[in-house]
Amino acid sequence: MSKLQLIATAPMGLEAIVARELKELGYEDTRTENGRVNFTGGPEDICRTNLWLRSAGRILINMGRFKATTFDELFEGTKALDWPDWIPADGEFPVNGRSHKSQLTSVPAVQGVVKKAVVDSLKAKYGTEWFPEDGGKYVIEITLLNDEALLTLDTSGSGLHKRGYRLASTEAPIRETMAAALVQLSRWRPERPLYDPFCGSGTILVEAAMIGWNIAPGLRRSFDSEGWQRLTRKMWDDAREEAYDSVRDDVPLQIAGSDIDPYAIEIAEAAIKRAGFAKDIKVNVLPVAKAKPIGDYGVIITNPPYGERLGDDKEAEAALRQFGLTTLHYPTWSVFAISPSTLVEHYMGRQADKKRKLFNGRIQCDFYQFFGPLPPRERSHV
Missing domain, CATH: 3.40.50.150 (Vaccinia Virus protein VP39)
Structure with missing residues (x-):
C-alpha cells in the first residue's frame, strides 16, 4: 500500500519539538512548515502518532494541495481528490475552513463549494443522490494560503491536548x-x-x-478515526498494546x-x-x-x-x-x-x-x- 501524506499540527514555536518527537518514533522524512510537520506513513501510523505525540495539536491526512484562485478551480480540485477512499456512504463529513492572503476570502462560501465537490465525488462512487451522514465522523478542513488550497481529513477529533485526566481547570491553565x-x-x-x-x-x-x-x-482517550473503515480494530489494538508495553x-x-x-x-x-x-x-x-x-x-x-x-x-x-x-x-x-x-x-x-x-x-x-x-x-x- 502506498504511503499516506500525514500532518502533525503544531502550536507556533513548537514545530521543532513535534518534529523531534516524530523522529524519536521512527519517522525520518519530516518536513516542517509554519504550524505543521509533514511526514509519511501507513494507516497504522495514524493510530501510533495519535497515541504518542505529546506536543502536537492533531494528526491530519493531507488529501491534496492545488492552486485555487476561483471557485471553479476550488470545486474541480476538490472533486478530483480520493474522498471515497476514506468516506463511506454513511460517513458524516462537516467542512471547516480558513482563508489567509487569498482571493477566495469568504470562508462560508469556500466551505460550501468544498462540501458540494465532495458530495459529487461520493455520488459518482456510491450511485446515490442522498447521504444520511449518520456514520463515522470525517472532518474535512480547507485551508487557503496565498491562493493555494490544502485539503485535509482530521483523524484526531478533539485536539490531542485533551488527554482525559483533567476534568476541571483553573482560570487560565496551560495546555x-x-x-x-x-x-x-x-x-x-x-x-x-x-x-x-x-x-x-x-x-x-x-x-x-x-x-x-x-x-x-493518548492512551486514555478515543479518536474520531477509531470509527473509520480504513483503520481496522487490529491497528488500534496493536498501537495500544505497543503503548501499554512501553510503560515504565x-x-x-x-x-x-x-x-x-x-x-x-x-x-x-x-x-x-x-x-x-x-x-x-x-x-x-x-x-x-x-x-x-x-x-x-x-x-x-x-x-x-x-x-x-x-x-x-x-x-x-x-x-x-x-x-x-x-x-x-x-x-x-x-x-x-x-x-x-x-x-x-x-x-x-x-x-x-x-x-x-x-x-x-x-x-x-x-x-x-x-x-x-x-x-x-x-x-x-x-
Whole structure:
C-alpha cells in the first residue's frame, strides 16, 4: 500500500519539538512548515502518532494541495481528490475552513463549494443522490494560503491536548501539549527532582510524570478515526498494546508542586489521581516564598502568574519577585519559566541562558531557561 501524506499540527514555536518527537518514533522524512510537520506513513501510523505525540495539536491526512484562485478551480480540485477512499456512504463529513492572503476570502462560501465537490465525488462512487451522514465522523478542513488550497481529513477529533485526566481547570491553565513541550525543552530526566511553585491545576507535573514513565499521552482517550473503515480494530489494538508495553511505571519519580490557591490544589489533586500518579506527585497549598523543593540538581518548570491571567499586575509582579528570591536558595537547580513579562530576568538577577518565543494560548511569551550545573554523574558523561 502506498504511503499516506500525514500532518502533525503544531502550536507556533513548537514545530521543532513535534518534529523531534516524530523522529524519536521512527519517522525520518519530516518536513516542517509554519504550524505543521509533514511526514509519511501507513494507516497504522495514524493510530501510533495519535497515541504518542505529546506536543502536537492533531494528526491530519493531507488529501491534496492545488492552486485555487476561483471557485471553479476550488470545486474541480476538490472533486478530483480520493474522498471515497476514506468516506463511506454513511460517513458524516462537516467542512471547516480558513482563508489567509487569498482571493477566495469568504470562508462560508469556500466551505460550501468544498462540501458540494465532495458530495459529487461520493455520488459518482456510491450511485446515490442522498447521504444520511449518520456514520463515522470525517472532518474535512480547507485551508487557503496565498491562493493555494490544502485539503485535509482530521483523524484526531478533539485536539490531542485533551488527554482525559483533567476534568476541571483553573482560570487560565496551560495546555497539556504546551506543558509537555516545556518539559521536553528542559534538561529534566526522571532521576532528577522536578518542582512547579505555581502549579495551578498540576498540568506540568502530570505531563512530566507521563514522560518519566513513558506513558503515551493518548492512551486514555478515543479518536474520531477509531470509527473509520480504513483503520481496522487490529491497528488500534496493536498501537495500544505497543503503548501499554512501553510503560515504565517502576521508575521512581521526584515530582512535586505548590500553589497559593487552595482551589487550584484541589483541582490538581483530582487530575493527578485521575492520571494515576496519586502516590508519585505531591502538591501543597503554599505561597512561592515558602516553596521547598527537595533535593539537589533539580529542575523548576513553571508558568508564573501574570497580569492578564491574574487580573492584577502588582500582585503578579510581587509573585515574580518572590520567585526570583526563592530560586537563590537552590543554586544547583535549573529554572524554566514561560511568561509574557519582560521582568523575569530582572527578578532572577541574571540573563537567561536561552530564550525561546512561544505562544501560551494567544499570548506571546518567552520561555526563559536558566541552566544550573548538571548532576555529577551526567557531567562525567559530557
